[in-house]
Amino acid sequence: MTVIFSKKCELALQAVLFLSIKKDQIIFSSQEVSNEIKVPKEFVSKMLQTLTDSGIIGSKKGKNGGFYLARRPSKIKLIEIVEAIDGLSVFKNCVLGFPNCSSEHPCPVHDKWGKIRDDAFKMLSEETLEQLKEKTVKKITSL
Amino acid sequence: MTVIFSKKCELALQAVLFLSIKKDQIIFSSQEVSNEIKVPKEFVSKMLQTLTDSGIIGSKKGKNGGFYLARRPSKIKLIEIVEAIDGLSVFKNCVLGFPNCSSEHPCPVHDKWGKIRDDAFKMLSEETLEQLKEKTVKKITSL
């Protein structure tokens, strides 16, 4: 099987998008996030912990605790979540897996892939969660 | 970690490209392929077996046996190798991992990703191994 992002990263993207459609800094328990994105709460919790480490998510312990966006949706881009979980290697490595793929020693699809890779990076870098909000609401409510 | 294609698929692409730069139907042992693309010969052998099953590669047993392109390089496209090893799910599934992502229920990056995904598919579908030959030679000799 083949993926662009790891499962953990996909779920992180989904969870962060979910958190971004609510009012700023509202706290949700892992149980609530779990219900919304349909994933076991233990996994949600583990995954949000990772994002907490990288400062995108904040957490509050104890009763009525939970997770919340640490920064405003207008300040967060999807690429940050990808970077925090999977890193940016997909945007660096040769798509055919050749070692030392570069403009000096390009693989047969080096230039074409370069263009596509940059487009993908842009897609995740240009819009903030705030700008994606309307689309996100529509998608989440359809789940 | 994150990949577009599985390791097996990457190596399959490399191996097939390598075979395409030689004269038609020349046989190479897994050992020779192994030397060229710098990968353990057992792994090469396993991977080429899979391609043999799907008819892209032919094999010959016994002494002086080995693997060869079953069809002419002018008749083979990279996407066929991807399909044989990893399948085409990357080109179908939602990049954010949302279930049921479609034009009725698009994820926040549905349209943009659709464009990129199609470009990537094109990249692998448009040129034949024959057309990539010159670039392939340059790359392989640099390894």
Place this chain on the structure above:
DNA sequence: TCGTTTTCAGATTATTTATTCTTATTTAAT
């Protein structure tokens, strides 16, 4: 025919990723 080489197929091992479970700690409410 016999021996050698080499693929083939399947079993095995190792590694990575995904998922679940358990325990401890924190916090809020009573």
Place this chain on the structure above:
DNA sequence: ATTAAATAAGAATAAATAATCTGAAAACGA
């Protein structure tokens, strides 16, 4: 203070993928 609810942390398990090994069968050459 005590209790209940929640995360944090890390261990444990499961599953998928990557990589290696082994024995059998096939093909060639002498």
